Amino acid sequence: MATEFQLDERVSRWQAQDNEDQLSGPTQWASDRPVYEWQQGYTEETAPVDWELEKSLFDQETRMKTGIFFADFQKTEVGIKGAPEGFRVIDNFKDIGLHPTIVENIAKMDFLIPTPVQKNTIPLILQGYDVMACAQTGSGKTGAFLIPILSKLLQKLANPKFEQQRNPPGARRTKAAPLALLILPTRELAIQIFDETRRLTYKSRLRPVVIYGGSQMQNQKDQLVRGCEILIATPGRLVDSIERGLVSLAKVKYVVLDEADRILDMGFEPTIREIMLKSDLPRDEGLRTSMFSATFPTEVQILARDFLMDDYVRLRVGRIGGTTRGIVQKVVQVEDLEKEKALINLLLSQPPSRTLVFVETKRKADYLDDVLFNMNFPCVSIHGDRSQQEREQAMEAFRTGRSPILIATAVAARGLDIKDVIHVVNYDLCDDIDDYIHRIGRTARAGNEGLATSFYNERNYMIGEPLAQLIRECGQEVPQCLKEFDTGKMTFFDERADFVDGVPGEGSENGEENSGFNGD
Incomplete structure (x- = not known):
């Protein structure tokens, strides 16, 4: 077992070079960021x-x-x-x-x-x-x-x-x-x-x-x-x-x-x-x-x-709801009471890099933020109860690398495009496979490589089968904790592979519904 000195030495690798307050953030709201101000008399050729x-x-x-x-x-x-x-x-x-x-x-x-x-x-x-x-x-x-x-x-x-x-x-x-x-x-x-x-x-x-x-x-x-x-x-x-x-x-x-x-x-x-x-x-x-x-x-x-x-x-x-093969998906069996220790060991075992940790609740985000911060990990957290200024400051600290560990609820699961997010950790694994796909999609963007590690236990059985199938579809080995759900299929459910053409029994004879603006 590592001594306290060895642990401090390993954590120190994560220390941000800038020791200022992690939330010393923006001097202006994001909505006030400057845009190019076109003036009367400008043309495309003369705009300065x-x-x-x-x-x-x-x-x-x-x-x-x-x-x-x-x-x-x-x-x-x-x-x-x-x-x-x-x-x-x-x-x-x-x-x-x-x-x-x-x-x-x-x-x-x-x-x-x-x-x-x-x-x-x-x-x-x-x-x-x-x-x-x-x-x-x-x-x-x-x-x-x-x-x-x-x-x-x-x-x-x-x-x-x-x-x-x-x-x-x-x-x-x-x-x-x-x-x-x-x-x-x-x-x-x-x-x-x-x-x-x-x-x-x-x-x-x-x-x-x-x-x-x-x-x-x-x-x-x-x-x-x-x-x-x-x-x-x-x-x-x-x-x-x-x-x-x-x-x-x-x-x-x-x-x-x-x-x-x-x-x-x-x-x-x-x-x-x-x-x-x-x-x-x-x-x-x-x-x-x-x-x-x-x-x-x-x-x-x-x-x-x-x-x-x-x-x-x-x-x-690709398939509707598919994900890139550039993400290495790891699923490890971790009981709830062991997650905190498992996360710390995981962070210490990986080279320091931008890491996004997803949790289920706002309270859990605050708690983990305190735990890691007190261990001198350079981290911030974000969730729906934080003030907007705190949210913008946290995102800026993460984006610039001042705080390369971000602990987040679902508010950070969609669309965010941040350079060099190497590792996504599902501390609390979600139940819906679509939510999982969006979460791990914060890494391996624009054809880059990434790692997604998910803590799994019997509470997460609802996502077991689609998760096993997604991992197999991406050409990766299904982990032991998901073997019971592994059907051996290389493709996903047929009904999820393409757009649907209609609702059976509704609309025209071929099932196609009338689209366009059709009222309230």
Whole structure:
């Protein structure tokens, strides 16, 4: 058994080089981060460079690099339903008619080759189709909807007949009237999409604004008053802003629901219906809607049709609900009373690296944070009861590596794209395989390698069979604690492999339901 001195020596490897307070965090709210401010009289050719902003937006230190498995993306099976006749995928970003400013910013972001979801989705959105797209975590879904939408809007704004409305600083309050609306289920994901939009709209006429709960409304109100073309929002704060008279959706041309299955679950469905069907959002042929996620349960696919036009296209990259083979999945038998000790030993046995630890409850997150912090591990925690400032500070500390261990509840399970997250630990294993896929998808992004370790005991039997099958599907050995669930199948359940075409006994003779806006 290690002596106290040896233990301290091993823990010291984890110490952050910066010894300042771990939550000495941001001097401003994420919603106040600078965007490129287009001035009257600018043109695409004469818009000046903002060197300070450009350096912060395209800093290579925090940018995700593609990994050794990136080429595997190009080999992934792609299924598409409802594509227009003669539809062709793209193979680059330069020769497909994108706006030059978008192409320039793509190059600054080091996007060299489009991923399969981008190859298929970008031309569909450019051609004006509604899209429901399912692709693995870390496969480039954000770029798949941002790139074509921003390009189309810039081309629209370049038309002399289009009058761009932007309120000057100090103007009396008027409603923000965005042209594109991006709806996200969590504050952290909304902030991340805002940052990606800030990069892609650099030196352009498009001004993005992000609004989310938990932060000061006045700050976000000030941003809205100045006007925006791109509005990124969580559902609750969006409805609140509409009710306060701060936002009008009357001019929206594009709506995106990212992590659509989470947004449309029992908690968010009524709010989304209110936004999509009861607000001043135009419900006509001019509105294009896209939905993206790494998982799309059947019931969500059916529900999503309420918000899509009849000719919407369904795209899947790989199996719906699949995951990348770049994640080494380890499942170890650990009883509840032994988890704390097992986690400490696991952290000490691995080289220091960004590690994301998922727990079931807010109380558990706080407890583990205290335990590890008192052992001098550089850690922070995040959950729904933390103030928004604490949440933003924790994410910044984790993203920059000041606190390379993040203990989190489900608020960090979806969509977050953070460089060099090498290890995901399921301290408390979830019951749902889709939730598991999203959790482990925080590592091995953009074709990189990653490790996912899950603590399993008999309380987790509900996920046993699908987890064993997922591990086998990824070409890895099923661990001993899951052998009883191992059926030997190399493919997942047939009904989960592709999009469903209808509900038996409903709709037309072939089971296809009527899609499009069909009321409340």
